[in-house]
Amino acid sequence: EAEVAQSPRYKITEKSQAVAFWCDPISGHATLYWYRQILGQGPELLVQFQDESVVDDSQLPKDRFSAERLKGVDSTLKIQPAELGDSAMYLCASSSPGAFPDTQYFGPGTRLTVL
């Protein structure tokens, strides 16, 4: 069964350090999403890609966060420098824009702890 892959599963870092998360969507899914989920809350969208183009990054803190999907397949989310408030679960999801409904399928997430 096709799955969204993410790595690492867990990351512990100190504040002011740089961290990066990787996501490989389900094969053939042109749309890729990065979400942040703070403990006790629902996921919130950070950035959405359609192929290699950014569709929505209005909620991405661009002073420290960046995301890319250079070849329109896998994607990297980077935080530099990390702050204590960045501790959260970072979820990647993908969907096929031609499918109905356009259900988003999620990966296992990366749990980030900033010390």
Place this chain on the structure above:
Amino acid sequence: AQKITQTQPGMFVQEKEAVTLDCTYDTSDPSYGLFWYKQPSSGEMIFLIYQGSYDQQNATEGRYSLNFQKARKSANLVISASQLGDSAMYFCAMRPNNDMRFGAGTRLTVKP
């Protein structure tokens, strides 16, 4: 503005009984989709069920069904014959356009 509300932070249910998890939403868009996801302690969001705003019948997927009341803007998830493995966080989500909004979730605990 689109908003999803889940008013039950936690719910308990006895194994083999049915349980209803509440979800209300607010949108001015006439066309939208409603989704329910399950999130076990491992963290992965698992898609359960979908309901379109124009669907005439309530969606069902195995032991999951969605009680869709459009006029009341509610989309409650019903889990029948609860199992211990159903213990998890459950999130309701709405997608009127490109933007998926999630509720705060309900933690379901199934008692043996």
